[in-house]
Amino acid sequence: MTKRLWLLALVVVLLxxxxxxxxxxxxxxxxxxxxxxxxxxxxxxMLIGVMVPVTGSEATYGKDMENAIKxxxxxxxxxxxxxxxxxxxxxxxxxxxxxxxxxxxxxxVSSEVTAVLGGYCSGAxxxxxxxxxxxxxxxVIIAANxxxxxxxxxxxxxxxxxxxxxxxxxxxxxxxxxxxxKLALVHxxxxxxxxxxxxxxxxxxxxxxxxxxxxVVNKGEQDFSSLVTKxxxxxxxxxxxxxxxxxxxxxxxxxxxxxxxxxxxxxxxSSSVQLLEIAGAAGEGVYCTSPPVVDFLPAAAQFISxxxxxxxxxxxxxxxxxxxxxxxxxxxxxxxGSTDPEAIRDALAATKNxxxxxxxxxxxxxxxxxxxxxxxxxxxxxxxxxAE
Amino acid sequence: xxxQEIFIQQLFNGLLLGSFYGLVAxxxxxxxxxxxxxxxxxxxxxxxxxxCSLSLLSFFGGTFLGKGWFGIVAAxxxxxxxxxxxxxxxxxxxxxxxxEAPRLSLLITALGVSMIxxxxxxxITGGEYKAYGTGLGYEGFSLGSVHVTxxxxxxxxxxxxxxxxxxxxxxxxxxxxxxxxxxxxxxxCRLMGVNVNKxxxxxxxxxxxxxxxxxxxxxxxxxxxxxxxxxxxGIKAFTAAVIGGxxxxxxxxxxxxxxGLLESFGTQIPFIGSEWKDVFSFSILxxxxxxxxxxxxxxxxxxxx
Numbered sequence: 001m002t003k004r005l006w007l008l009a010l011v012v013v014l015l016x017x018x019x020x021x022x023x024x025x026x027x028x029x030x031x032x033x034x035x036x037x038x039x040x041x042x043x044x045x046m047l048i049g050v051m052v053p054v055t056g057s058e059a060t061y062g063k064d065m066e067n068a069i070k071x072x073x074x075x076x077x078x079x080x081x082x083x084x085x086x087x088x089x090x091x092x093x094x095x096x097x098x099x100x101x102x103x104x105x106x107x108x109v110s111s112e113v114t115a116v117l118g119g120y121c122s123g124a125x126x127x128x129x130x131x132x133x134x135x136x137x138x139x140v141i142i143a144a145n146x147x148x149x150x151x152x153x154x155x156x157x158x159x160x161x162x163x164x165x166x167x168x169x170x171x172x173x174x175x176x177x178x179x180x181x182k183l184a185l186v187h188x189x190x191x192x193x194x195x196x197x198x199x200x201x202x203x204x205x206x207x208x209x210x211x212x213x214x215x216v217v218n219k220g221e222q223d224f225s226s227l228v229t230k231x232x233x234x235x236x237x238x239x240x241x242x243x244x245x246x247x248x249x250x251x252x253x254x255x256x257x258x259x260x261x262x263x264x265x266x267x268x269x270s271s272s273v274q275l276l277e278i279a280g281a282a283g284e285g286v287y288c289t290s291p292p293v294v295d296f297l298p299a300a301a302q303f304i305s306x307x308x309x310x311x312x313x314x315x316x317x318x319x320x321x322x323x324x325x326x327x328x329x330x331x332x333x334x335x336x337g338s339t340d341p342e343a344i345r346d347a348l349a350a351t352k353n354x355x356x357x358x359x360x361x362x363x364x365x366x367x368x369x370x371x372x373x374x375x376x377x378x379x380x381x382x383x384x385x386x387a388e
Numbered sequence: 389x390x391x392q393e394i395f396i397q398q399l400f401n402g403l404l405l406g407s408f409y410g411l412v413a414x415x416x417x418x419x420x421x422x423x424x425x426x427x428x429x430x431x432x433x434x435x436x437x438x439x440c441s442l443s444l445l446s447f448f449g450g451t452f453l454g455k456g457w458f459g460i461v462a463a464x465x466x467x468x469x470x471x472x473x474x475x476x477x478x479x480x481x482x483x484x485x486x487x488e489a490p491r492l493s494l495l496i497t498a499l500g501v502s503m504i505x506x507x508x509x510x511x512i513t514g515g516e517y518k519a520y521g522t523g524l525g526y527e528g529f530s531l532g533s534v535h536v537t538x539x540x541x542x543x544x545x546x547x548x549x550x551x552x553x554x555x556x557x558x559x560x561x562x563x564x565x566x567x568x569x570x571x572x573x574x575x576x577c578r579l580m581g582v583n584v585n586k587x588x589x590x591x592x593x594x595x596x597x598x599x600x601x602x603x604x605x606x607x608x609x610x611x612x613x614x615x616x617x618x619x620x621x622g623i624k625a626f627t628a629a630v631i632g633g634x635x636x637x638x639x640x641x642x643x644x645x646x647x648g649l650l651e652s653f654g655t656q657i658p659f660i661g662s663e664w665k666d667v668f669s670f671s672i673l674x675x676x677x678x679x680x681x682x683x684x685x686x687x688x689x690x691x692x693x
Contacts, residue, residue: 225401226655233389259535277519
């Protein structure tokens with residue numbers, strides 16, 4: 001009996017510490033403003049919510065985004081803040097989990113934030129759209145890019161990362177730039193790569209061009225020689241590989257070994273530098289449709305060195321977009337002229353050709369990017385570099 | 389590409405693929421012939437051979453041998469010896485104590501050895517793909533739009549020569565004769581004064597060395613290694629061994645080449661995409677087995693090997 005009581009007590013203590021332990025520190029806004037003597041005089045504070053995963057399997061990416069937001073806010077504060085107010089942020093941890101996402105959104109809403117930045121995992125972001133919509137909080141979605149986010153948008157969310165189907169356009173543009181008309185598409189039969197291949201085929205055919213080979217390879221298969229013969233026999237001028245780097249490298253090698261001389265483009269799942277390592281000489285001149293990762297953006301050099309200096313590490317894949325989103329939001333609130341949520345939302349919606357590291361931002365009526373922000377990178381000397 | 393060009397190109401591709409299958413199938417077949425064991429660890433020996441040769445080749449890269457053909461041949465010979473000895477070691481530790489045990493116990497031990505091998509390599513390599521850098525280029529010869537690199541041609545020749553050497557070894561030497569005799573009647577051989585343990589060890593050595601050479605060739609040709617790379621080829625080589633008649637040396641070579649050619653031509657049939665190539669080739673293999681259950685060159689039980 002006493003044993004059971006002890007157990008009960010232990011559970012109560014654990015629960016209590018869990019509730020307070022987790023809830024408390026995030027509740028208070030972090031004081032991140034510069035404290036130097038020449039800091040501008042602020043007329044009060046403005047609190048921005050940051051919803052990213054800071055625990056769980058995706059925590060590193062969340063932290064990468066939070067760091068970039070901090071850099072952007074320091075810059076904004078150093079330039080006088082937004083509407084004369086000092087910008088501060090409060091983190092809501094979505095843990096890349098729909099339930100935690102909802103909890104984080106409710107917490108941010110009750111902390112009376114002016115607007116929210118964030119969203120890494122689409123799954124965790126989707127249920128929060130309605131919460132922000134009901135509470136009338138403008139939300140700038142940084143990384144999450146599922147098309148479901150477009151369908152579930154409650155009218156208050158803005159996506160600054162291109163939805164997946166923009167990659168198909170980017171690929172088609174790329175091949176059009178090469179002057180190809182006959183295209184071969186190869187995927188690996190999983191949801192992501194097959195979707196992309198299908199979308200690219202639709203886009204390519206919409207442009208009045210021909211897909212002469214559309215094929216799939218089994219995962220773990222090493223020999224693609226038959227496929228290579230098929231592609232060569234089809235007369236394809238370009239090959240688009242929509243799956244991942246390990247098998248993509250094998251395909252590239254065997255295409256070149258088989259004497260294929262056309263253009264090879266791979267999708268973002270293959271943007272790893274390991275693809276170039278495995279492909280060796282065959283990887284030279286291979287192109288890749290990639291999200292705007294700061295490593296490849298010449299405009300981001302200053303941001304990268306700032307990031308390195310402040311955090312002693314390289315920016316993550318979505319740090320650049322997080323930095324962009326913060327500046328975009330600040331600009332929109334400035335243009336709105338007040339913290340009235342409807343004014344901010346309208347100002348965001350009216351964003352026209354706003355220059356960011358990752359490209360220009362103009363929103364469609366569905367609040368997604370009008371132009372794809374995918375960039376084209378090229379294998380050169382065993383490294384990926386930005387292609388013109 | 390014209391029809392003939394596609395045919396010739398696929399013939400080359402199929403031969404190369406088939407010789408990989410054949411080399412691995414030989415090991416399955418030899419071991420089955422002599423100790424009646426389906427050595428599931430054999431596919432992992434192939435994989436270990438790939439990784440072993442990669443470390444040797446990266447080492448040679450810094451010496452006068454370089455990463456070109458000299459380095460590759462040296463690395464291949466040393467790899468074949470090291471991995472051959474690994475095969476002997478596995479036999480001594482895991483299979484020999486169970487030689488008189490029921491066949492199923494031995495089978496499960498083989499599965500265990502397979503898991504130990506690929507899990508160890510997974511831990512060592514961190515489960516990542518490793519690039520197999522060589523000094524070889526993509527030069528080759530072209531006949532119309534048929535393109536064959538020198539690497540491909542040399543690999544085919546190398547694989548076929550290994551098979552021929554093995555064939556001569558089995559049919560012309562005393563050791564080969566002893567192997568054939570043991571596969572017929574082990575106890576009788578022992579009574580005749582044949583050192584059975586030594587010959588069985590030799591069989592494992594030769595089989596593992598051949599698999600290691602295939603693993604290395606796959607690395608050189610495809611350019612990457614992975615701890616699970618043995619799985620698919622293991623299944624296919626085993627199938628090749630059964631098709632040719634398991635336990636029969638020329639059968640394994642024939643089965644391997646046949647499977648390679650079937651796969652390579654199967655994908656060229658209209659409406660059969662690459663994802664269906666295994667379905668196509670295995671359907672034909674099932675048909676062969678229905679009409680000839682002992683495999684293409686299979687004879688009665690007593691005349692194995």
